[in-house]
Amino acid sequence: MLGDREKMLAGLPHKPMDAELTEERDRAKELLHDYNVMTRPGDMAARDRIIRELLGKAGKDVFITQPFYCDYGTYIEVGDYFYTNFNCTILDAGGVKIGNNVLLAPNVGLYTVGHPLDAGLRNQAWEDAKPITIGNNVWIGAHSIILGGVSIGDDCVIAAGSLVTKDIAAGSLAMGSPCKVVRSITEADREQYLARICDAG
Numbered sequence: 292m293l294g295d296r297e298k299m300l301a302g303l304p305h306k307p308m309d310a311e312l313t314e315e316r317d318r319a320k321e322l323l324h325d326y327n328v329m330t331r332p333g334d335m336a337a338r339d340r341i342i343r344e345l346l347g348k349a350g351k352d353v354f355i356t357q358p359f360y361c362d363y364g365t366y367i368e369v370g371d372y373f374y375t376n377f378n379c380t381i382l383d384a385g386g387v388k389i390g391n392n393v394l395l396a397p398n399v400g401l402y403t404v405g406h407p408l409d410a411g412l413r414n415q416a417w418e419d420a421k422p423i424t425i426g427n428n429v430w431i432g433a434h435s436i437i438l439g440g441v442s443i444g445d446d447c448v449i450a451a452g453s454l455v456t457k458d459i460a461a462g463s464l465a466m467g468s469p470c471k472v473v474r475s476i477t478e479a480d481r482e483q484y485l486a487r488i489c490d491a492g
Contacts, residue, residue, distance in 0.1 A: 295309035299312065304407075306418075322344060323359065346365075347364070348367075354374045360378075361381040362384055367389075369389045370389060370427070373393050374395065375395040376397040379398075380399075382402045384403050385420030387422070390426045392428045393429045396431060399432075399436075402439060404419075405418065422440070423437055426446070429445070429447045429448070430447075432452070433452070436453070436454050437455045441456065441458060443458070443459045445462070446461055447459050447476075453470040454470055455470040456469045456470065
């Protein structure tokens, strides 16, 4: 018989108030308190140490702006050159995997957790969780929300204020609530920005 932690990781209905899961969340809360409250912004060594203890995997040059919030931390994997701005929240019960060179703007939320539509079951504290996967070279704009079960491909840009409920194909500019692909990102986008750089001197 599966325990609640095994059920959670398998995407099955589970009780998050299970003792083992509660202990894992309490561990994360203690580390987050140290990170957000006790650690000075300029103490990069302490910040890096705590983040590497908190997360399941962290590549090189990981920079998470304080404050940062998550449920477990253990189920978050980030690649190299990962950056979040202020107030990033990751509810990671379902697992979150993020590639290299990913930027998260202020107030981005990644929420893997869901609850039953039926109020009676919801009141019994059932929940389930689905994974989130974000590829390489992705920029997610401010106040965007990514829901469980979503995969965002490499080289995507998600515009500010988007609610991402479905997969986004690689190389896409996507926006809206619900978030939809507007167009592909092309070489013309690069050339236009290079022209702006030249104009700026």
